[in-house]
Amino acid sequence: MTASVCDYTADEIMTVTAARQLPNGAVCFVGIGLPSAACNLARMTHAPDLVLIYESGAVGTRPTVLPLSIGDGELAETATAVVSLPEIFAHYLQRGRVDFGFLGAAQIDRYANINSTVIGDYAQPKVRLPGAGGAPEIATFAREVLIIMKQTPRSFVPRLDFRTSCGYLTGSGARAATAAPGAGPRAVITDFGVLRPDPDTDELTLSAVYPGITVEAARAATGWPLKIAARVETLPAPDPEDLRVLRVLEASTREAQARPVRIVLPAAI
Amino acid sequence: MQLLPLKEAIAAHVHDGARVALEGFTHLIPFAAGHEIVRQRRRNLHLIRMTPDLIYDQLIGMGCASRLTFSWGGNPGVGSLHRLRDAVEHSFPQPLTLTEYTHAELALAYQAGASGMTCGFMPHHADTDLDQESSSSRHAVSCPFTGRPLTAVPAVRPDVTILHAQQIDTAGNVLLRGIIGAAKEAALAAERLLITVEQQVARLEVDLNAVVLPSWLVTAASIVPGCAWPSYAHSCYPRDNRFYLAWDEISRERSSFAAWMDRHVLGVRGHAEHLRLLGVAT
Numbered sequence: 353m354t355a356s357v358c359d360y361t362a363d364e365i366m367t368v369t370a371a372r373q374l375p376n377g378a379v380c381f382v383g384i385g386l387p388s389a390a391c392n393l394a395r396m397t398h399a400p401d402l403v404l405i406y407e408s409g410a411v412g413t414r415p416t417v418l419p420l421s422i423g424d425g426e427l428a429e430t431a432t433a434v435v436s437l438p439e440i441f442a443h444y445l446q447r448g449r450v451d452f453g454f455l456g457a458a459q460i461d462r463y464a465n466i467n468s469t470v471i472g473d474y475a476q477p478k479v480r481l482p483g484a485g486g487a488p489e490i491a492t493f494a495r496e497v498l499i500i501m502k503q504t505p506r507s508f509v510p511r512l513d514f515r516t517s518c519g520y521l522t523g524s525g526a527r528a529a530t531a532a533p534g535a536g537p538r539a540v541i542t543d544f545g546v547l548r549p550d551p552d553t554d555e556l557t558l559s560a561v562y563p564g565i566t567v568e569a570a571r572a573a574t575g576w577p578l579k580i581a582a583r584v585e586t587l588p589a590p591d592p593e594d595l596r597v598l599r600v601l602e603a604s605t606r607e608a609q610a611r612p613v614r615i616v617l618p619a620a621i
Numbered sequence: 622m623q624l625l626p627l628k629e630a631i632a633a634h635v636h637d638g639a640r641v642a643l644e645g646f647t648h649l650i651p652f653a654a655g656h657e658i659v660r661q662r663r664r665n666l667h668l669i670r671m672t673p674d675l676i677y678d679q680l681i682g683m684g685c686a687s688r689l690t691f692s693w694g695g696n697p698g699v700g701s702l703h704r705l706r707d708a709v710e711h712s713f714p715q716p717l718t719l720t721e722y723t724h725a726e727l728a729l730a731y732q733a734g735a736s737g738m739t740c741g742f743m744p745h746h747a748d749t750d751l752d753q754e755s756s757s758s759r760h761a762v763s764c765p766f767t768g769r770p771l772t773a774v775p776a777v778r779p780d781v782t783i784l785h786a787q788q789i790d791t792a793g794n795v796l797l798r799g800i801i802g803a804a805k806e807a808a809l810a811a812e813r814l815l816i817t818v819e820q821q822v823a824r825l826e827v828d829l830n831a832v833v834l835p836s837w838l839v840t841a842a843s844i845v846p847g848c849a850w851p852s853y854a855h856s857c858y859p860r861d862n863r864f865y866l867a868w869d870e871i872s873r874e875r876s877s878f879a880a881w882m883d884r885h886v887l888g889v890r891g892h893a894e895h896l897r898l899l900g901v902a903t
Contacts (some may be wrong), residue, residue: 384697385698407724408646408647408648408800408802409800409801409802410800420698420699420860420862420865420866421647421697421698421862421865422647423646423648423697423800423802424647424860424862425799425800425853425855425859425860427800428648428799428800434799434800434801436802436803437646437671437724437801437802437803438728438729438732438803438806441724441725442725442728445725446725446743446744469750469751474750474754475754477709477710478710479710480694480701480706480709480710482693482702483691483692483693483694483695484692484693484721484722484724484749485724486724487723488725488748489723489724489725489747491747492746492748493745514750515749516749517747517749518748518749521748527748530748532745609862612861612863613850613858613859613860613863613901614858614901614902615846615847615850615857615858615896615901615902617847617893617897617903618846
């Protein structure tokens with residue numbers, strides 16, 4: 353292995369692997385952070401016609417740098433349309449026009465339910481997290497959901513402190529019984545590999561690992577006895593071109609975020 | 622529409638205990654109006670906003686609020702709002718009662734308020750623990766035509782909504798351009814509407830269907846250039862992401878937060894001085 357091709361960080365292989373889940377031409381509702389990096393990487397590489405929607409109302413946006421917030425001006429300037437918030441949630445998401453929802457969270461359980469609200473008790477929280485935002489409806493109405501999260505025993509927990517957004521609820525068809533319009537999480541992309549729901553029980557099952565990652569390591573990073581697929585695929589190392597595009601994108605993002613803002617006030621005030 | 626200095630507009634229309642919505646989804650957040658509320662030492666406000674952002678972190682940290690209605694309370698792309706967390710986790714500087722929605726619900730609640738409805742409807746309920754914990758009281762109901770399940774979300778009607786905008790014309794009509802969030806719905810849901818604006822022009826040069834709030838909907842307007850900093854006003858100045866990143870450190874401790882607010886908000890007469898002191902404007 354040569355350093356130039358095979359040196360990559362855990363974040364990088366996660367982002368590249370997540371990007372590869374998105375087919376060209378799909379309509380994707382994007383969360384901020386790792387989901388935003390993965391979606392834009394996909395658009396800049398194998399999926400040029402991916403339609404990215406941010407909850408701020410930017411539809412079909414093509415940012416050249418990653419936004420810090422879901423409402424940066426860059427997202428509006430490069431969008432096909434900028435619509436209102438009631439419209440993006442009602443007319444696009446709720447009406448069934450979104451193929452993929454892409455989410456992150458603080459905690460996940462074995463049925464891919466996620467928590468982004470509190471650690472500890474809701475009324476007396478140990479850590480108050482930002483909360484729901486668009487996630488509960490994205491998790492409910494998008495045709496499929498992708499989740500990207502780092503895998504640790506603290507984040508992959510036997511029992512959520514709070515269920516902000518539903519995955520498969522208690523499993524074995526419980527979600528399907530609620531008649532939720534979307535099918536639920538199709539994959540959870542972590543820094544160890546990819547987990548997919550079991551077709552019968554809906555339980556997250558380790559189906560693929562990155563090069564050099566063992567099944568035992570993935571198991572040790574999970575707070576419940578992790579189910580392992582009969583055949584665990586070893587995923588390829590990130591494509592060098594994907595890595596190059598991702599690094600250029602992140603460097604230009606850092607440069608843009610460090611740029612000072614100057615406001616010219618009228619002389620009179 | 623009355624054109625007033627911001628100080629007078631806040632003094633006349635934002636009272637202790639009022640339900641106040643400073644809206645603008647990441648964009649066009651009326652920071653200067655929030656700072657004026659801090660300087661006038663309003664108390665027990667019920668703050669309403671989809672994304673509390675830095676401005677509500679400041680209002681909460683300065684003890685202006687006892688209730689918060691919201692749907693996502695973080696520093697976007699950065700992490701926590703530390704003053705909001707301190708209020709929720711440690712009741713400092715005072716307890717804060719939360720009414721928590723999802724974005725889709727709060728957008729719908731504003732829309733219902735703006736439409737003279739007591740509630741709005743959604744077709745399928747997102748299965749979330751917010752149902753058990755929150756005081757926002759969603760209800761499962763049936764569609765009277767098909768019998769299918771619907772979720773009813775109660776309307777939100779602020780006493781006063783404050784928006785920032787790019788332009789106002791001499792007749793008092795107001796133009797907003799760019800990411801709009803639920804600003805229009807929040808404006809039309811409220812009893813009173815206060816506007817801060819970048820500049821006054823003789824006539825708004827806009828296409829049909831632009832977001833224009835007619836002057837007769839506006840209670841009072843104040844011309845405050847740079848009002849939205851560190852958020853932004855599209856085509857005027859960009860979002861100061863550097864400051865959003867810096868806020869994490871400034872707001873982390875009670876003492877560093879208090880010192881920053883003392884010097885940069887309580888210690889200045891208005892927004893122009895605030896921006897000059899921070900080196901953002903010259």
